Amino acid sequence: MFSKNNKYNFKLKTAFLALFLLCLQTNAQTAWKPASFEIVKSNYKTFKTAQYAHVFSESKHNIVRLAPELQGLTGIELPLSTTGKNAPLQLKFKEPVQVLVGIYERIDTAEFTPRNAVKLVLENGLTITGLSPINVYAVSYPKGTHTITPIYQPFVILGVIKQNQNLVSRNAEMPDGKLWNPTFIVEGFSDEKPLFEIIGGENKPVIDEGMSGTEGIQGGFEGGRVVKVGDTYHMFPTERAGEIGVDYYYDRVKTRIGHWTSKDAITWKRESTIYQASGTYAVTEDDNPMNDRRAAIWSYMPVFNEKANKWYGYYLAYTVSKEIEPNHSFGRIWRCESTVDGINGIGGPYKDMGIIMEPGLDSQPWEGRQGVASFFPYKVGDKYFGFYSGAYPFNSWADYPKKSGKGWFVALAESKSLEGPWLRMNKGLEPIKTMHPQFVENPIVSQLPNGMYIAIFDGGPDGWGHHLPNMIAYSLSADGINWAEAHYLPIETKVNKWWDIMRTPLCLIPEGNDVYTIVYNAIDLKRRFHPTGMVKVKLNKDVMESKLKELKKE
Structure with missing residues (x-):
C-alpha cells in the first residue's frame, strides 16, 4: 500500500511522464x-x-x-x-x-x-x-x-x-x-485580386451566452438580417429559444424572432419579440393541414417599402417532424407589415399579411422536403426578384414525402411589387448552380457603388459529414438575374477563430470609406449556445469595376 505521500509522488511522477511524452510528440x-x-x-x-x-x-x-x-x-x-x-x-x-x-x-x-x-x-x-x-x-x-x-x-x-x-x-x-x-475560390488566396480585404473585427462573440438579453435563449442564434437606420443597427435574428431542461434539439423547434439594437454593432440590446413559434411537433409525416405549420419560425428579413412608407417582414414557418430528416419541412414564406409608418417604424409591432410562397403545383422536386426554405426580395429596374430556396431534394415526386437527398439550392421568383403575387421563374426548372452546385443558403442582396448586385450568404459547413468551404460567401451579378461563381471570405485570417462551423451572414452594411460591416452567426461545437460575431471588410473599387466588366462580357 502507498502512503499519502507515496500516492502523491506516484501521481506526480505519472503526470510528469505523461507531460514528457506529450512534449516529445509535440516536438515531432x-x-x-x-x-x-x-x-x-x-x-x-x-x-x-x-x-x-x-x-x-x-x-x-x-x-x-x-x-x-x-x-x-x-x-x-x-x-x-x-x-x-x-x-x-x-x-x-x-x-x-x-x-x-x-x-x-x-x-x-x-x-x-x-x-x-x-x-x-x-x-x-x-x-x-x-x-x-x-x-x-x-x-x-x-x-x-x-x-x-x-x-x-x-x-x-x-x-x-x-x-x-x-x-x-x-x-x-x-x-x-x-x-x-468542387474546388472553390478563397478571397485573397488565388491569382485573382480580392474584392474585399478583411480588415479586422471583434476577436470574440458580440452576443454570447449570459449577456443581457440572452435570458431564455438556450441555443443561441441562427440567421435573419441586420439593417442600419440612421446611426442605429437593427438585428432580427432567429433565437433558438428552446426550453430549460429540454433536449438541445428543441432549440431548433421552439424558436422566436427577436429585435435587437446597437450603435456600434458590438454592444447589443434586446428590444422585443417580433414572433414566437409554437414548438408543436407534427402529427403526420406529409404536408397536412392537421400539422401546426408554424411550429418553427426562421429567417426574418426586414425590407423597407418606400412606396408604402413602411417596413415589411418576410419570414419562414416550418412544420416539424420528430422522425424524418429533415425535421424542418414544408416551409412557407409569410409577409408582415409594421403597424407604425415610416423608416422609424422598424421595431413594429408587425401584423401578418399572409403567405406569399409555399409548396404547391408550381413547386419543383429540387425544392425538396424543406422548401420553401428562405426568401429575400430585391428590386431590379421596375421589377422585383426574390431568392427562394429548397433543401433535401427529391429526385422526382415519387420520392415524396420521405425519400430526400442532400443539397441546398436557390432559385428566383419574380413580382411587380413587394406585396406579390410572387411567381417561380423556373427557367429550365433548375436551381441556380452557377454560385455553387451544392450549397447556397440564406442569400441577402444589396448593390455595390457601381450598381453591381452582390449576394452574401452561408457557404456551407466543414462538419456534420459535409466538406464545404465553411466560410461566408458572396456572388456578383450585373443584372440581378445571372449570378457568378461564389468567392469565400476567410475572416479568421484577421479575427481570432472562436468558432468551429461558420454559419450565416446577416448583412453587408456600407459604413463609408469603402468599409462594410458583416454580422454573422457561428457555432462552437463544444457549446450548445450559438453566438453572434462581427467583422469589417474593405472594398477594392478597382477590382469592383473590373468584375463588372467581366460580368457584362459573359
Whole structure:
C-alpha cells in the first residue's frame, strides 16, 4: 500500500511522464526550420504553406488540411501541369537543404539517385481541394543551384528546410482532398485580386451566452438580417429559444424572432419579440393541414417599402417532424407589415399579411422536403426578384414525402411589387448552380457603388459529414438575374477563430470609406449556445469595376 505521500509522488511522477511524452510528440509535430532559397530565371511566385494557401497557378486548388510540421514554410506556386512550355524550376541554396515535395501517390524512393537523398516524411501529410491525398517527401540538395524535377508529376513544393534537422516520419492522416469537390475560390488566396480585404473585427462573440438579453435563449442564434437606420443597427435574428431542461434539439423547434439594437454593432440590446413559434411537433409525416405549420419560425428579413412608407417582414414557418430528416419541412414564406409608418417604424409591432410562397403545383422536386426554405426580395429596374430556396431534394415526386437527398439550392421568383403575387421563374426548372452546385443558403442582396448586385450568404459547413468551404460567401451579378461563381471570405485570417462551423451572414452594411460591416452567426461545437460575431471588410473599387466588366462580357 502507498502512503499519502507515496500516492502523491506516484501521481506526480505519472503526470510528469505523461507531460514528457506529450512534449516529445509535440516536438515531432512542430514546424520544421526553414532554409532560405532563391528562385532562378523564372517568375514563379511563393506562398505561405498554411490553410487556404493557393498552391497552383491558374487553378482554384487550395490547402484545407496540413500537418503542423509544414505550417508557415514557404512553398512555390507552380502550374498544375509542370510539363511542356513551362520554365524549369531552378532554386539556389546557400547551404545544404531538404526540399519538401508533395506527390499524389506513394512512390518508390529506390527510383531516385542517390537513394538516400529521398525520404518519405509525411504520409497523407496534406489535403488540397479536389485532389488525392498528398504524401510529402524530403529531397536532399547540396549548396548551389539545382533544377527541381521530380519524376512523378504533378507535384507541389511545400517548403525548403535545413539539412541538419531530424525529420520524424509519420502518417499525418489528413483526409482525401477529393471530398472537397468542387474546388472553390478563397478571397485573397488565388491569382485573382480580392474584392474585399478583411480588415479586422471583434476577436470574440458580440452576443454570447449570459449577456443581457440572452435570458431564455438556450441555443443561441441562427440567421435573419441586420439593417442600419440612421446611426442605429437593427438585428432580427432567429433565437433558438428552446426550453430549460429540454433536449438541445428543441432549440431548433421552439424558436422566436427577436429585435435587437446597437450603435456600434458590438454592444447589443434586446428590444422585443417580433414572433414566437409554437414548438408543436407534427402529427403526420406529409404536408397536412392537421400539422401546426408554424411550429418553427426562421429567417426574418426586414425590407423597407418606400412606396408604402413602411417596413415589411418576410419570414419562414416550418412544420416539424420528430422522425424524418429533415425535421424542418414544408416551409412557407409569410409577409408582415409594421403597424407604425415610416423608416422609424422598424421595431413594429408587425401584423401578418399572409403567405406569399409555399409548396404547391408550381413547386419543383429540387425544392425538396424543406422548401420553401428562405426568401429575400430585391428590386431590379421596375421589377422585383426574390431568392427562394429548397433543401433535401427529391429526385422526382415519387420520392415524396420521405425519400430526400442532400443539397441546398436557390432559385428566383419574380413580382411587380413587394406585396406579390410572387411567381417561380423556373427557367429550365433548375436551381441556380452557377454560385455553387451544392450549397447556397440564406442569400441577402444589396448593390455595390457601381450598381453591381452582390449576394452574401452561408457557404456551407466543414462538419456534420459535409466538406464545404465553411466560410461566408458572396456572388456578383450585373443584372440581378445571372449570378457568378461564389468567392469565400476567410475572416479568421484577421479575427481570432472562436468558432468551429461558420454559419450565416446577416448583412453587408456600407459604413463609408469603402468599409462594410458583416454580422454573422457561428457555432462552437463544444457549446450548445450559438453566438453572434462581427467583422469589417474593405472594398477594392478597382477590382469592383473590373468584375463588372467581366460580368457584362459573359
